[in-house]
Amino acid sequence: MELDMVFVIPVLATGLVGVIVYALLWKFWIAPSRKEAVLRKQGIKGPSLGPPQLFKGGNKDEFDGDHDILSHVLPDIHSFSKKYEMPYMYWWGNELRMTVTDPEVVRWVLSKNPQSFGKSASIQATLIKLLGYGLVASNGEHWAQHRRVVGPAFHLEKLKNIMAGTMVDCTSKVLSRWDNDGEFEIDVEKEFSFLAADVISHTAFGSSFEKGRRIFHLLNLQAELLTKIAFSPMQWMPFGRLHPLRENLQLWEVQKELDAILLGLVKDRRKSASYGRDLLGLMLEQSKDNPAFKDDKLVGECKTFYIAGQETTATLLTWAMYLLSQHREWQDRARKEVLEVCKEDEINAEALNKLKLVGMILNETLRLYPPIPIIQRGTFNDTTMGDKISIPKGIVLVIPILAMHHDKEQWGGDAHEFNPERFARGASKACKHPNAFMPFSFGPRVCIGQTFALVEAKIALAMILRRFSASHSPNYQHCPVSGVTLKPLHGMQLTFTRR
Ligand code: HEM
Numbered sequence: 001m002e003l004d005m006v007f008v009i010p011v012l013a014t015g016l017v018g019v020i021v022y023a024l025l026w027k028f029w030i031a032p033s034r035k036e037a038v039l040r041k042q043g044i045k046g047p048s049l050g051p052p053q054l055f056k057g058g059n060k061d062e063f064d065g066d067h068d069i070l071s072h073v074l075p076d077i078h079s080f081s082k083k084y085e086m087p088y089m090y091w092w093g094n095e096l097r098m099t100v101t102d103p104e105v106v107r108w109v110l111s112k113n114p115q116s117f118g119k120s121a122s123i124q125a126t127l128i129k130l131l132g133y134g135l136v137a138s139n140g141e142h143w144a145q146h147r148r149v150v151g152p153a154f155h156l157e158k159l160k161n162i163m164a165g166t167m168v169d170c171t172s173k174v175l176s177r178w179d180n181d182g183e184f185e186i187d188v189e190k191e192f193s194f195l196a197a198d199v200i201s202h203t204a205f206g207s208s209f210e211k212g213r214r215i216f217h218l219l220n221l222q223a224e225l226l227t228k229i230a231f232s233p234m235q236w237m238p239f240g241r242l243h244p245l246r247e248n249l250q251l252w253e254v255q256k257e258l259d260a261i262l263l264g265l266v267k268d269r270r271k272s273a274s275y276g277r278d279l280l281g282l283m284l285e286q287s288k289d290n291p292a293f294k295d296d297k298l299v300g301e302c303k304t305f306y307i308a309g310q311e312t313t314a315t316l317l318t319w320a321m322y323l324l325s326q327h328r329e330w331q332d333r334a335r336k337e338v339l340e341v342c343k344e345d346e347i348n349a350e351a352l353n354k355l356k357l358v359g360m361i362l363n364e365t366l367r368l369y370p371p372i373p374i375i376q377r378g379t380f381n382d383t384t385m386g387d388k389i390s391i392p393k394g395i396v397l398v399i400p401i402l403a404m405h406h407d408k409e410q411w412g413g414d415a416h417e418f419n420p421e422r423f424a425r426g427a428s429k430a431c432k433h434p435n436a437f438m439p440f441s442f443g444p445r446v447c448i449g450q451t452f453a454l455v456e457a458k459i460a461l462a463m464i465l466r467r468f469s470a471s472h473s474p475n476y477q478h479c480p481v482s483g484v485t486l487k488p489l490h491g492m493q494l495t496f497t498r499r
Pocket residue numbers: 135136147304305306308309310312313316370371372375376438439440441444445446447448449450452453
């Protein structure tokens with residue numbers, strides 16, 4: 001018996017090691033290489049996974065940058081699209097990615113075949129940490145349920161009738177701080193960041209907006225701590241995220257306070273006679289007959305409004321003012337329109353509809369400087385686009401909105417120039433393919449806050465143009481960079497004069 005064990009244990013141990021080696025090989029080499037082979041057989045070119053790539057972490061380090069906006073903001077897309085024809089593939093660590101910019105392919109992914117695509121596991125992991133498993137992070141039926149509850153709060157008429165007044169008040173407050181004589185300089189990026197946070201605090205939480213401001217502060221802290229933790233070596237240790245590191249302890253404190261404030265707001269509102277006409281009230285109304293939509297889900301969606309809506313809208317306004325300060329003729333034309341349409345500073349739903357030039361300027365800003373320059377979709381099953389491309393399950397599709405918006409094929413020779421005139425006949429007629437302009441994405445997962453952002457931006461621009469002229473400041477350094485949104489690295493200093 002003892003003799004048997006002497007033989008059996010080494011045999012079992014060798015077998016076990018063999019199984020582990022094979023499982024690792026399968027996960028990191030055989031299965032990924034098979035996916036690569038499917039694309040390569042169809043003539044899609046790109047670097048191979050090969051052992052050196054595998055150990056280097058894919059093609060991450062090969063990205064270079066020059067100084068035009070695409071090469072600067074999305075250096076990977078820029079350098080790879082020079083080397084390989086679209087669509088091309090590359091490795092991100094062990095994840096095989098394919099970049100697509102053909103609007104027809106993008107339409108197929110986002111709106112014709114959306115059930116095969118959704119938020120990939122790697123993106124989901126980050127989104128869940130920030131926002132919980134809500135509208136932005138989820139897929140399938142879970143996502144559909146959240147969309148049904150949150151969507152109606154953003155209907156156009158509600159926004160224009162209920163929220164436009166609040167947006168005007170918030171903008172007045174910011175502009176009263178600009179009331180200087182002569183020429184003065186302002187970093188508009190900071191001002192618009194404050195404005196967008198104030199607008200969301202008021203429109204999401206109505207009378208509780210002071211608490212809304214605290215929520216905003218805590219969400220910023222949460223994002224900072226999560227970034228620090230992501231770069232800490234502890235991240236790679238077993239159970240590293242549970243370790244009582246200083247940052248982890250701070251994060252738990254912040255999250256505890258955040259959830260307590262939000263949960264308190266939701267519970268108080270449930271008890272009150274009327275839910276109220278702010279976003280929280282409209283969501284409570286919409287979810288009252290839906291027992292699955294508990295308080296913690298509403299808490300998650302309240303966070304979503306801040307994170308998805310604040311920086312994006314602030315960024316749109318920042319780049320719009322930058323472009324108007326560079327193109328004074330457009331600034332003058334837009335001001336003339338505002339003065340004709342909004343007599344005595346009165347901005348209401350009817351006036352907003354008439355601000356056509358301001359709308360064209362905002363569209364051209366969203367084209368040249370899309371606040372979200374890139375989106376991604378994970379592939380949930382093996383799928384084939386027409387008879388063109390077979391896409392194996394597990395591949396991540398990268399859709400660089402910025403590259404599509406600067407594509408000369410779609411926009412003509414002046415693709416890199418500011419020309420709002422191209423939007424005179426509407427966004428779908430501004431370029432060759434109606435879907436090549438997609439700052440808010442499209443299809444079932446189109447941005448829920450699109451109208452909210454445009455109403456807010458129109459109101460702010462109209463009020464600024466009525467009161468001030470903006471011009472270039474020598475202190476501004478043009479350096480757009482892509483973080484969560486496409487932002488100016490050193491702020492946006494502009495020179496203003498009161499009119
Ligand atoms: C100029 C401003 C904005 C831009 C350019 C923008 C852009 C986008 C884009 C490109 C997406 C699609 C993301 C993806 O599919 O991966 C998106 C989704 C979303 N946006 Fe916005 N957004 C803006 C403002 C807002 C505002 C103000 C809110 C809310 C207050 C908001 C809430 C959302 C939500 C909840 C989603 C997820 C929708 C879903 O998955 O069903 N956004 N946005």
